[in-house]
Amino acid sequence: MxxxxxxxxxxxxxxxxxxxxxxxxxxxxxxxxxxxxxxxxxxxxxxxxxxxxxxxxxxxxxxxxxxxxxxxxxxxxxxxxxxxxxxxxxxxxxxxxxxxxxxxxxxxQQPHNPRPAPKAPHQNGDAGKVHGPSKPPRKGHKSIFNYAAKMVLFAAMLKCYDYREVLPEKVIWFLYGFHIYFLLEIILATVAYVARVLLGLELEPQFNEPYLSTSLQDFWGRRWNIMVTSILRPTVYEPILGLSTRIVGRRLAPLPAVMGTFVVSALMHELIFYYLGRTPPTWEVTWFFLFHGLCLMVEIALKKQLRVTTGPPRAVASLLTVGFVMVTAFWWFLPPMLRFRADERAFEEYAAIAAYAKGVGGKIFNA
CATH class of the missing domain: 1.20.120 (Four Helix Bundle (Hemerythrin (Met), subunit A))
Known part of the structure; x- marks a missing residue:
């Protein structure tokens, strides 16, 4: 205590x-x-x-x-x-x-301008476009139900950990992956809600259902931790893009800009892991982000070279994308977290919160 x-x-x-x-x-x-x-x-x-x-x-x-x-x-x-x-x-x-x-x-959120008259793809250059802002999820009852469902799933996952001794290790790691996502979304949504109450403003969502991602570009650029993406874009991506445009030309400029962004993200994740574990970095997290940066560069280059406008069915694309992220996280992202006992320490903190809540509840009912 x-x-x-x-x-x-x-x-x-x-x-x-x-x-x-x-x-x-x-x-x-x-x-x-x-x-x-x-x-x-x-x-x-x-x-x-x-x-x-x-x-x-x-x-x-x-x-x-x-x-x-x-x-x-x-x-x-x-x-x-x-x-x-x-x-x-x-x-x-x-x-x-x-x-x-x-x-x-x-x-x-920026105020929306009146919607312009629709244009044909050949008029606005959208044909073959491989990146751009996505539409924010609708708010209201659907959003409330969405977060309530995720909180229920998060609670169910915590209950599953009671059977860690009998579950296969990779199943536990799979649960850890969704644990991280649900926990981040709940924390960030709570913070955003408090800020909305204090400021009286509508705020943009922090996640956009990343398990529905159809590509790495979709996952990292438009669905996962959107706040980080919006900060890395002006601080890292755009300066490198401007510099590389003058060196390698507009066509290839996004590739070094993407890799530079992932390098900075990797270093910041290593720093946060150090705060959590207070152990020297093993650079596994860096390899995770560098590998994803390289794969994203290849994806962008292939889309531009082949002028790809469609892909596999959404369900297949989502399964492949999320599976790829999870498997590579098993290789490089989760192991350092487990070495500094992030999972065990988290469970200890949950137990401490539960014990405190139980004690406060007992005092209230006994009063």
Whole structure:
């Protein structure tokens, strides 16, 4: 119990430090112009945000906080230094909105323009297009039912772990894969909901049913952790794309931009794994992302070369895509997590939460 209270105390101190630091960034931006001067003013905060997650040790609190602070907030601050990104989308942004958008996985939806008259594919260049934004999922009762179903499935998966001793190892790993997805979606959706209540704004979804992906490009670019994709695009992909366009031409420029994006993602995942395990990196996670980056480059090149506009049936494409992601995760992504006992520590935290809830419930009913 004392250990849990200590972790909560550290969590409070970490996020209080984040709030004070972001308030400083919000204030100095009123006096320091964008560009190098503003970058120099926020670099100490970026360094601090890389250090703060070391104060937390739990899988859930430490893992989510390191993602929010060391990755999202830092990348948004780097964009902010040059007058770009979500923190600069509104010149009159309030301090509360600045703090929320800076460190939480949310992206405010842009107002939609009136729908233009439809054009034929040959008029707008959409024929053979292999990338682009996807339509956000509909909100409302369907979304509520969707999240409720996922929470039920997540609870059922936790119950399945009671039979770990008799289940095959690969079945357990398969459950771990969906465990990570459901947990991330529930955490990010909860954070987005709280931000929606505080800000009174509609927020874009964090996931778009990644198990329905029909290709690696669909999975990584439009369905999996959309917030990370939207941050990596302006900070990594677009600068490399602009540079490589001048070197290799527009046709080949997306390929090094894709690989550069996956390299940065790999390094950030290695950092988060270090926060979670406090062990030297084995670089298996890096191999996972480099391999996917290479495969995605091949996929894009083949689509352009062969002018592919259709693929296998959606069910087949989804099965192949999700299967490929899961198998390669078994090779390189899950093993380092299991070595620093992420699964066992997570179960211990679930048990601690359940015991605390039971104790509070007992006091309420006995009162």
């Amino acid at each position: 004392e250990e849990n209270l200590g972790e909560l105390h550290n969590l409070l101190k970490v996020w209080l430090s984040v709030a004070i630091s972001l308030t400083y960034c919000y204030t100095v931006a009123r006096f320091i112009p964008k560009g190098l001067p503003r970058l120099l003013s926020v670099l100490p905060i970026v360094a601090l945000f890389f250090f703060l997650p070391l104060k937390l040790t739990s899988v859930h609190l430490g893992g989510s906080s390191s993602f929010f602070i060391a990755w999202l907030a830092n990348f948004k601050l780097l964009l902010f230094a040059f007058g770009k990104g979500p923190l600069c989308s509104d010149p009159d942004i309030s301090l509360l909105r600045f703090l929320t958008v800076a460190c939480l996985p949310i992206k405010i």
